[in-house]
Amino acid sequence: GNSVTQMEGPVTLSEEAFLTINCTYTATGYPSLFWYVQYPGEGLQLLLKATKADDKGSNKGFEATYRKETTSFHLEKGSVQVSDSAVYFCALISGSARQLTFGSGTQLTVLP
Amino acid sequence: EPEVTQTPSHQVTQMGQEVILRCVPISNHLYFYWYRQILGQKVEFLVSFYNNEISEKSEIFDDQFSVERPDGSNFTLKIRSTKLEDSAMYFCASSSSGILAKNEKLFFGSGTQLSVL
Numbered sequence: 001g002n003s004v005t006q007m008e009g010p011v012t013l014s015e016e017a018f019l020t021i022n023c024t025y026t027a028t029g030y031p032s033l034f035w036y037v038q039y040p041g042e043g044l045q046l047l048l049k050a051t052k053a054d055d056k057g058s059n060k061g062f063e064a065t066y067r068k069e070t071t072s073f074h075l076e077k078g079s080v081q082v083s084d085s086a087v088y089f090c091a092l093i094s095g096s097a098r099q100l101t102f103g104s105g106t107q108l109t110v111l112p
Numbered sequence: 113e114p115e116v117t118q119t120p121s122h123q124v125t126q127m128g129q130e131v132i133l134r135c136v137p138i139s140n141h142l143y144f145y146w147y148r149q150i151l152g153q154k155v156e157f158l159v160s161f162y163n164n165e166i167s168e169k170s171e172i173f174d175d176q177f178s179v180e181r182p183d184g185s186n187f188t189l190k191i192r193s194t195k196l197e198d199s200a201m202y203f204c205a206s207s208s209s210g211i212l213a214k215n216e217k218l219f220f221g222s223g224t225q226l227s228v229l
Contacts, residue, residue: 004154036220043116044155044203044220089155098143098168100218102155 002027006090006103013080013110021075021106023064023090031092033057033066033073034100038087047075047088080110114138118204118221125194125228133189133224135204144187145205145218146179148172155203161187194228201225 007022025031035047035057048057053068062077073090090103117136125131137144146158159169161179178190187206191198204221 041222043118043222044205046217091155098160099145099157099170100147100155101157102147102149104152104154105149 002031002092002094002101004090004092004101004103007106008104010107010109013108015082015110015112016079017110019075019077019080019084019108021088021090021108023073023075023103025071025073025090025092027071027092027094027101029094030068031094033064034091034093035062035064035073035075036089036091036102038089038105040086044089080108082110082112084108085110114219116204116206116219116221118202118224120224121222122225123227125226127196127228128193131191131194131226133191133202133204133226135187135189135221136185137187137204137206138208138219139185141206141208141219143167143207143209144179144181145207146189147203147205147220148200149203149223150197150200158189158202191226194226196228199226199228 003026005024032051034049036044037047038044048059050057050066056065064073064075087105087107089105091100119134144161147155149155157170159173160167176192180188201223203223205218207218
């Protein structure tokens with residue numbers, strides 16, 4: 001079956017630090033990969049996605065590259081801000097499935 | 113941006129009681145979902161709903177669970193007799209076409225934290 005393994009948190013960084021949150025997956029076929037973010041008191045929001053190997057998803061300074069050879073989709077940002085403090089979820093959907101498979105989420109706290 | 117609304121944000125109940133979690137999906141969406149996250153664990157799919165019937169459900173979604181779209185706007189999750197292990201954050205979501213892999217976007221609510229005592 002499908003599964004997503006995500007770097008455990010919490011992660012605490014100073015403002016302007018470099019961020020990496022690791023995500024690896026197991027899936028049948030060729031999944032689409034996603035990062036969702038949940039800011040305090042809000043719902044899960046799609047941050048970025050990649051639908052095929054070597055695609056790079058990007059949004060709000062965050063990037064993730066679909067690496068089929070390492071089955072990874074690590075989230076990176078060059079310089080985090082306090083406003084990036086949130087929980088980040090890696091997820092995938094495979095084939096014709098209508099359900100997302102999520103990782104357990106990583107709590108990021110950015111200190112001023 | 114349009115929003116999925118969930119109420120209440122927190123619900124506390126006694127074991128064995130029935131609870132109904134409520135969601136208002138985005139108005140022109142046709143596919144509706146419930147996910148849940150037990151503290152410290154993964155977000156898990158429960159059920160998807162389309163055209164007034166369940167289209168998929170996970171093994172978690174047993175006979176204690178039911179979903180309903182009682183009117184044109186609400187989408188509810190009912191747990192008939194709650195157990196301690198039902199304590200979790202429950203997320204409602206909706207989408208317009210159900211084809212999530214490519215260009216479709218899934219919109220989530222902010223969740224209902226259910227605590228079963």
